[in-house]
Amino acid sequence: MEERAKLSVEAEQSDKATILVVIGRVDGSSVGILESAVQEQINAGHKTLIFDFKDLSYISSAGLRALLIAARLTQKEGGKALFCALAEHIAEIFEISGFNEILDIRSTRADAFGAL
Amino acid sequence: MGKSPTHVLVVDDEEDLELLVRQKFRRRIREGDLKFLFAHNGKEALEVLDENPEVYLVLSDINMPVMDGLTMLGQLADSEQDVQAVIVSAYGDMKNIRTAMNRGAFDFLTKPIDFNDLEVTIEKGIKHVQALQIALDTRDRLVAVKQELEMAREVQMSLQPKELPANDNYDVKAAIISAKEVGGDLYDFFFIDESRLGLVIADVSGKGVPAALFTTVTRALLRAAVSRDYSTPSDCLMLVNNLLCESNTSCIFITLFFGVLDLRTGELSYSNAGHNPPRVLTTDSKVEVVPKTNNLVLGIQPGHAYHNKQVQLMPGDTLFLYTDGITEAEDSKSEEFTESRLDEKLAGLANTSSERVATEIVDAVQEFVGDAPQSDDITCMAARFLAPLTVSS
Numbered sequence: 001m002e003e004r005a006k007l008s009v010e011a012e013q014s015d016k017a018t019i020l021v022v023i024g025r026v027d028g029s030s031v032g033i034l035e036s037a038v039q040e041q042i043n044a045g046h047k048t049l050i051f052d053f054k055d056l057s058y059i060s061s062a063g064l065r066a067l068l069i070a071a072r073l074t075q076k077e078g079g080k081a082l083f084c085a086l087a088e089h090i091a092e093i094f095e096i097s098g099f100n101e102i103l104d105i106r107s108t109r110a111d112a113f114g115a116l
Numbered sequence: 117m118g119k120s121p122t123h124v125l126v127v128d129d130e131e132d133l134e135l136l137v138r139q140k141f142r143r144r145i146r147e148g149d150l151k152f153l154f155a156h157n158g159k160e161a162l163e164v165l166d167e168n169p170e171v172y173l174v175l176s177d178i179n180m181p182v183m184d185g186l187t188m189l190g191q192l193a194d195s196e197q198d199v200q201a202v203i204v205s206a207y208g209d210m211k212n213i214r215t216a217m218n219r220g221a222f223d224f225l226t227k228p229i230d231f232n233d234l235e236v237t238i239e240k241g242i243k244h245v246q247a248l249q250i251a252l253d254t255r256d257r258l259v260a261v262k263q264e265l266e267m268a269r270e271v272q273m274s275l276q277p278k279e280l281p282a283n284d285n286y287d288v289k290a291a292i293i294s295a296k297e298v299g300g301d302l303y304d305f306f307f308i309d310e311s312r313l314g315l316v317i318a319d320v321s322g323k324g325v326p327a328a329l330f331t332t333v334t335r336a337l338l339r340a341a342v343s344r345d346y347s348t349p350s351d352c353l354m355l356v357n358n359l360l361c362e363s364n365t366s367c368i369f370i371t372l373f374f375g376v377l378d379l380r381t382g383e384l385s386y387s388n389a390g391h392n393p394p395r396v397l398t399t400d401s402k403v404e405v406v407p408k409t410n411n412l413v414l415g416i417q418p419g420h421a422y423h424n425k426q427v428q429l430m431p432g433d434t435l436f437l438y439t440d441g442i443t444e445a446e447d448s449k450s451e452e453f454t455e456s457r458l459d460e461k462l463a464g465l466a467n468t469s470s471e472r473v474a475t476e477i478v479d480a481v482q483e484f485v486g487d488a489p490q491s492d493d494i495t496c497m498a499a500r501f502l503a504p505l506t507v508s509s
Contacts, residue, residue, distance in 0.1 A: 029491075
């Protein structure tokens, strides 16, 4: 079966945080890629993560669960997870599920850095 | 645990093969690694195999009295025994070798037998047999798991609410198509008292068995919460949420809409825990989104305060509840069904029965998806308010 690479996660390191640029679709079949990217940063001792969602096209409930786990993992390590640059239809998914109430969502990457 | 020896049957009417094997493999025989059995013609070999089902590998000559090697191979192929055969033939006897291979022989050796070749061939045969055995065991286990899943599916189906009897006041119909044997979607309907009908639709993050377990627990908790001391939908959700949070360390969550339709007035009181907003389909073909209550999914934040809202249904209006398996169903070009297609389809179904609404929506989604694989559970429920119920006090 033909399988496009529908999700990739690129990590950029800065002084204050690791930025994870999430590109493509996060759903049940691709969520593992996001989970391992997060785990890799935590294992490397990077406990402050900024998720840049400007190129995120879709996120399913399995994806939301992965974000929740990321937020809890970073918190446990004494860090935090922030989420920025959500497209309108992604912001709506966060709103319907109520995740905008429990995750730290910022409009731009600069805003996310400002909140550290 | 001691490893049991691999049993190999050697079939030859002359002594030389037996002697060669006994001598060359004596160390491995002594160590209990290999065990050889011997027969002197095809008929005897079949009898030995019959009595020794632990033999998986046969090394056989072709020309023998009573029954030759090729005839024996043919009979082995027809029997149900999982035996791999290595045939021994004269050098250059391609015709017999071809026949043996066509009758299912695994490999062949030529005379005079080279000991190294014999050892390599037996090793290869043993490895092949072991790999087959593992594959067979795995298949058996898969079959068992599949049977259990089928049973789980039956249990899950049996937990779904029974049809409500036809009547003048309301009409409820649901449809569910699971992507796997057991699903992570849930619908439910039940009477809270003689005039109030509870309507539930929910979707667990993830699919398959973990999701199915979570839906089953949620259904039971919500039914228990309602029967204990019903006051409002949000009160029930708060209780269910706290109970789910207590024992949920894996961050699985569930989106759930719980509405209570008062059949005396047509008023729907509801609380929505992160679920896609349902629709109200009016008699004049308008499709209205049921306003959000801005509440979090269930199962991840204990103490979360859930809220209630109300909408008014007029006689003939239909409340339509669905999971994202409908709006996010994809066709072969990865195009989604979307809310706008849903709303458009719904608008054409005003003033029809709940059964027709549920069936036509599911049909429309399936037609849209076409041959693309179903990736998520597809669930919807239509609840039509027909006429106010008069309750004698």
